Amino acid sequence: MISETQIKKFSKQCEDIFAQVERDVVGQKDVVEGTIIAMIAGGNILLEGVPGVGKTRLVRTLGRVFDLPFSRIQFTPDLMPADVTGTNIIVKDDEGNSKFDFQPGPIFANIVLADEINRATPKTQSALLEAMQEHTVTVMGVSRKLEEPFFVLATQNPIEQDGTYPLPEAQMDRFMFKIIVKNPSLSELMDIVNMTQKTMAEVADKACSGAELLEMRQTANQIPVADDVMRYAMMLTSATHPDSECASETAKKYVRLGASPRAGQALISAAKVMALIKGRYNVAYEDINELAYPVLRHRIKLNFEAIADRISADEIIGMILDELSKKIK
Amino acid sequence: MEVKHQFQRFRSRVQREGLLKAILIGFIIGFSLNLVFATVSWMFFPSLFWLGFVILAVATAVSATILYLVKFKPSDDDIARRIDREFNMQERVITMRQFKDDQSYIMQKQREDAEEQLEKNSANKIKFVIGTAVIVVASVVTFLSLSVTSLPVLATLNVIPQGMQVIEDIEKESKWFEVSYEIRAGEGELLGELTQRVRAGESTSGVLAVPNVDWIFTYWEDGLKDPYRVDESVKGNATHYAIFTETRLPDGLPDEPREADDDPDKPPTNPGEGDGNGSGGMGQYEYVARNQVYDGETDYSGKVYDMAYEEAMEWIAGNPDISEAERDLIIGYFKTIEK
Helix, strand or coil, X not given: CCCHHHHHHHHHHHXXXXXXXXXXXXXXXHHHHHHXXXXXXXXXXXXXXXXXXXXXXXXXXXXXXXXXXXXXXXXXXXXXHHHXXXXXXXXXXXXXXXXXXXXXXXXXXCEEEEECHHHCCHHHHCHHHHHHHHCEEEECCEEEECCCCCEEEEEECCCCCCCCCCCCHHHHHXXXXXXXXXXXXXXXXXXXXHHHHHXXXXXXXXXXXXXXXXXXXXXXXXXXXXXXXXXXXXXXXXXXXXXXXXXXXXXXXXXXXXXXXXXXXXXXXHHHHHHHHCCCCCCCHHHHHHHHHHHHCCCCEECHHHXXXXXXXXHHXXXXXXXXXXXXX | CHHHHHHHHHHHHHHHHHHHHHHHHHHHHHHHHHHHHXXXXXXXXXXXXXXHHHHXXXXXXXXXXXXXXXXXXXXXXXXXXHHXXXXXXXXXXXXXXXXXXXXXHHHHHHHHHHHHHHHCCCHHHCCCCCCHHHHHHHHHHXXXXXHHHHHHHHHHCCCCCCHHHHHHXXXXXXXXXXXXXXXXXXXXXXXXXXXXXXXXXXXXXXXXXXXXXXXXXXXXXXXXXXXXXXXXXXXXXXXXXXXXXXXXXXXXXXXXXXXXXXXXXXXXXXXXXXXXXXXXXXXXXXXXXXXXXXXXXXXXXXXXXXXXXXXXXXXXXXXXXXXXXXXXXXHHHHHHHCC
């Protein structure tokens, strides 16, 4: 059961987290908010943006703010799964006998930054699948539980596609949010340059511990969701499928494959956090609408017509939301 | 308790809207039935027009009650959704309603939050939403119904005829018959419009039977002896046949026709009923002047024709009121029979 103290603590910690992140990351309010919501809700995040917009800095800052062990894996084509998960090596014990000893890989951290994830081969990318979904790593038939909270924050560059391996749908689906990191505005750019002229050091302090983060997640989980809102979120998920009973006209026209049930789960979990951050004790349609973009954009597979018409996933989500809002009126 | 009270304020407002909708649609049903009854009443029993108002009242009351209970009575959830929508309450009220039995701390906080937001809004700000189509249909049906109800009332007061009477009159007026004129026997010509479409009860335009040389007009098949006929008060389709008889004189009779000594009103002898002096076939009439076509005179040429023509022209001159068509008909006749 949740108490008044927990709710107050949630609000206080949220304020602190945002304040500390802002010390190191200039602007990118939506990106910061989306990332923090996903982390509280317990989801993995895919950050997509051109180089130099602060993706890696944001992830490093979050590691410090949450005071969690942080590891960074630079994905390259020659990276092997064992480089991610760790492997058994032969060591001699005190009596001189050889034995296998497991050397944990960088995945054994609370926050894992998978930098340029699409540069590694699908085999290596898939090494993350189990860790991202079940929070366990299996090496040589032995499953090891990862320490909670566990997040994978991956980045990818949308323009340099040569020598990359686009993430398969199964991998994509395991990211709760795909957040687009845009170029900073002029004033933000000036602030960034001013700040980095003084010092390149990251100054954000700890705002909450891993245990407190898990507590925040539990608090947010208690937020009630009315049947109407729940139905709306599920209708939205279903409306992205061209052949479902709730299929939208937009999906029928532009979508080859819609969002999985994980999208519905992600919408509700994240909407609860968002509502509480906004100081509301229930989930509203507007939370679902706002979260539809980061939750659905990487889960919708566009068809040829959408590509030919240069329609983006975000535009399709906008059209589906319009259709849905007319339906529920 | 306070929340319940707050919600009650909005409930009665939204219920009133539902009631208004039910009454409006009830009126549409009531007035529609009244419209039908008023029409039937005007047709068959105008004096019972008052029964239409009874039907209107009963149908409206019954249908409005049923509609309200079945369709328009808002549930608590409907009211909550409405409040959320009207005041942009971000689903606070619907959540509060659906979790009303949850006594957890977070739900208590949620209820407090919803209550706080509810207090800021007035129930009167909820505008009644009634479809334009409903209002338009209600207005049209009401107008039509009241208009048609006035018909049996006026019929009872003998200001206008009863509906059935009007329909009969219209039917009568809209009936058309075809009257045609043909030659059944002999040689001659029919002048005028030979196939006429005439409205029921009206008259045809005149048709004149003009025999050829050596033929005389005998009668129309229905016994009319006048070669010029106008059928009055036509009541059905009809074809009238003109019958001409040959005027060849029996051997031994003088060339010049003799004066008629028969009674002019004596009906013509039927074809085939000659006196035995004819040449058989159709039979022959006795050659008498009264069988001739113009005013009892007997010939188409010479003195008689000239006299008849002159007389006709004088008559035309002395009757300036006759129509041009009649004048042309007379002149045409003389031209036709002129040798």
